[in-house]
Amino acid sequence: MSTPAPLPGLAESSRMIAEGSTTPTALVEQALGRIAALEPRLNAFITLTADRALAAAKAAGAEIAAGRRRGPLHGVPYALKDIYDVAGVPTTAHSRVLLGNTPTQDAETTARLEAAGMVLMGKLSTHEFARGGPTDRLYWPSAKNPWKLDHFAGGSSSGSGVAVASGMVAMAMGTDTGGSIRAPAVYCGITGLKPTYGRVSRRGIVPLSFGLDHAGPLTRSAEDCAMSMQVLAGHDPGDPGSAPVPPGDYLAGLKDGIRGMTIGYAKAFNAGFAISAEAHAAQEEAVEVLRGLGARVVEVTLPSMRHMEAATWTILQAESFAIHQEHLRKTPELYGRVTRERIALGAFVTGPHYVQAQRLRSLLTEQMSAVFQHCDAFLCAPVGGTAPALTDVDEGPWRKQQPLTAPFNLTGHPALCVPGGFGANGLPLSLQFVGPAFAEAVLLRIAHALETVTDHHTRRPPEAWA
Amino acid sequence: MSDTAEADFQALLRIAGISFSEERYPIMLDAYRSWLKLVEVLDEPLPMAVEPAAAPRLEPPLKAMGK
Numbered sequence: 057m058s059t060p061a062p063l064p065g066l067a068e069s070s071r072m073i074a075e076g077s078t079t080p081t082a083l084v085e086q087a088l089g090r091i092a093a094l095e096p097r098l099n100a101f102i103t104l105t106a107d108r109a110l111a112a113a114k115a116a117g118a119e120i121a122a123g124r125r126r127g128p129l130h131g132v133p134y135a136l137k138d139i140y141d142v143a144g145v146p147t148t149a150h151s152r153v154l155l156g157n158t159p160t161q162d163a164e165t166t167a168r169l170e171a172a173g174m175v176l177m178g179k180l181s182t183h184e185f186a187r188g189g190p191t192d193r194l195y196w197p198s199a200k201n202p203w204k205l206d207h208f209a210g211g212s213s214s215g216s217g218v219a220v221a222s223g224m225v226a227m228a229m230g231t232d233t234g235g236s237i238r239a240p241a242v243y244c245g246i247t248g249l250k251p252t253y254g255r256v257s258r259r260g261i262v263p264l265s266f267g268l269d270h271a272g273p274l275t276r277s278a279e280d281c282a283m284s285m286q287v288l289a290g291h292d293p294g295d296p297g298s299a300p301v302p303p304g305d306y307l308a309g310l311k312d313g314i315r316g317m318t319i320g321y322a323k324a325f326n327a328g329f330a331i332s333a334e335a336h337a338a339q340e341e342a343v344e345v346l347r348g349l350g351a352r353v354v355e356v357t358l359p360s361m362r363h364m365e366a367a368t369w370t371i372l373q374a375e376s377f378a379i380h381q382e383h384l385r386k387t388p389e390l391y392g393r394v395t396r397e398r399i400a401l402g403a404f405v406t407g408p409h410y411v412q413a414q415r416l417r418s419l420l421t422e423q424m425s426a427v428f429q430h431c432d433a434f435l436c437a438p439v440g441g442t443a444p445a446l447t448d449v450d451e452g453p454w455r456k457q458q459p460l461t462a463p464f465n466l467t468g469h470p471a472l473c474v475p476g477g478f479g480a481n482g483l484p485l486s487l488q489f490v491g492p493a494f495a496e497a498v499l500l501r502i503a504h505a506l507e508t509v510t511d512h513h514t515r516r517p518p519e520a521w522a
Numbered sequence: 523m524s525d526t527a528e529a530d531f532q533a534l535l536r537i538a539g540i541s542f543s544e545e546r547y548p549i550m551l552d553a554y555r556s557w558l559k560l561v562e563v564l565d566e567p568l569p570m571a572v573e574p575a576a577a578p579r580l581e582p583p584l585k586a587m588g589k
Contacts (some may be wrong), residue, residue: 267576366563377538385539397550403538404531404557412564414574421575454553 059093060086062223066280069226070128080113080131087133087177091224099197100218102138104178112175130173134227137213138179139262142166149262151184152195152390153383163260164292165271172287177225180215184395186264189451192392202517203483207443210240216274217244227284232270235461238473241274243443245475245484247281248274252494253468254299257292265375268465277513278503282306306497314505315350320434325358332441338477338485349505356434359423364463370413377402397453424467433491433498438473442483464490472499475512
């Protein structure tokens with residue numbers, strides 16, 4: 057049997073359902089066929105909820121046929137990183153530690169997507185507890201990059217990136233504590249949004265670091281991402297970090313273009329890291345495209361990376377260790393080596409350093425916010441280049457190159473990664489746009505404008521391996 | 523620095539109640555040394571009035587707001 061075609065993106069699936077050229081059941085059957093064909097190589101899923109999906113699709117189809125369409129997401133297949141709770145479906149965090157853990161309640165985000173009528177296809181691979189690495193020996197295998205199986209898919213929301221890039225689902229949810237939505241989006245050639253801290257609820261999601269965890273979507277386009285945010289954004293009194301602000305409208309100005317906008321270019325930030333020549337060229341090319349679209353591009357200077365790194369990793373290490381200390385003491389053998397060692401770094405954090413990191417965070421957040429006095433958003437590199445070969449991924453407890461995505465977890469500003477070209481090896485390159493707090497709509501507008509004059513987001517991974 | 527650092531490393535692991543295999547010990551010790559380097563900037567003094575980002579923001583009870 058031949059492999060079914062990739063599932064259309066979220067907006068396209070929605071349009072097809074609306075015009076009657078497809079049904080939720082047809083989309084779910086296509087998704088299941090595609091998952092069955094590709095999954096043996098890609099390992100995107102930990103739990104496939106096929107029966108549940110078919111039943112939900114049938115119910116959605118009946119509702120829509122009866123004129124009770126809930127909204128544009130009704131009947132569209134999606135999947136969740138396996139740290140999001142779904143009532144009655146195991147949450148494993150890709151770890152033996154949580155074997156047998158079946159929640160009785162949905163995460164707030166799950167509940168919102170389900171209420172919108174989306175159809176859950178299953179739970180996706182992650183790095184263990186969103187902290188481990190791609191070659192750790194775990195109970196389930198790691199997700200593989202559909203562009204090149206022996207290259208890094210990014211993490212920790214690796215299954216989310218892989219499932220969307222390979223057309224198994226129209227949208228997937230990830231989480232991002234230092235770059236875990238954006239890195240898989242970058243390496244899998246799709247769009248990934250880390251919203252503002254507090255914009256999307258984290259209730260019912262296995263935590264890694266309370267102060268740095270963000271939940272957000274991975275999609276094939278800016279419009280798909282905006283449609284997801286229409287449902288996901290909003291205050292949740294059950295999440296202590298949730299911001300009591302209006303949810304925002306991500307579609308209203310999406311197609312208005314960027315003429316007259318001022319976009320910063322954090323050139324000096326990029327220059328401080330080992331960015332490949334082709335990644336640098338992609339950034340420079342994006343600057344010219346943005347100018348061509350009518351934006352004014354100005355160079356901006358970001359706060360000290362050295363201070364941002366120290367504050368970020370102090371908070372992350374201390375909080376993740378506090379969460380896992382009991383398990384690490386009693387059942388360390390249940391963790392993969394990479395996860396165990398990385399989380400153990402939190403044992404080195406002293407009380408005064410944790411407080412200093414939180415104080416520094418206040419100052420650095422103010423400094424980052426001040427950058428937006430000069431621009432509506434800014435562009436910077438998300439990673440050093442294309443996905444590295446798995447044999448070159450740094451899986452030591454201490455990573456020599458800290459992620460360029462992490463500063464915005466510290467300051468909480470929204471950050472969006474979008475396809476930005478391809479390297480000589482055929483693997484995707486990406487751009488990172490960062491905006492003022494709660495200005496996700498501005499980032500999506502920039503991304504959509506880029507999509508109108510480039511085709512990077514339309515390219516699909518070759519499936520020679522399938 | 524190395525002797526002190528290793529003694530501190532061992533003490534911190536003991537306090538935390540965790541340990542590593544002989545094979546991984548030098549790698550974790552090396553990670554600890556990298557960690558000390560990273561957090562040097564946290565020892566720089568900050569103005570006394572700078573408060574942590576994590577300080578909670580309380581709201582008055584609904585009753586007091588007349589709701």
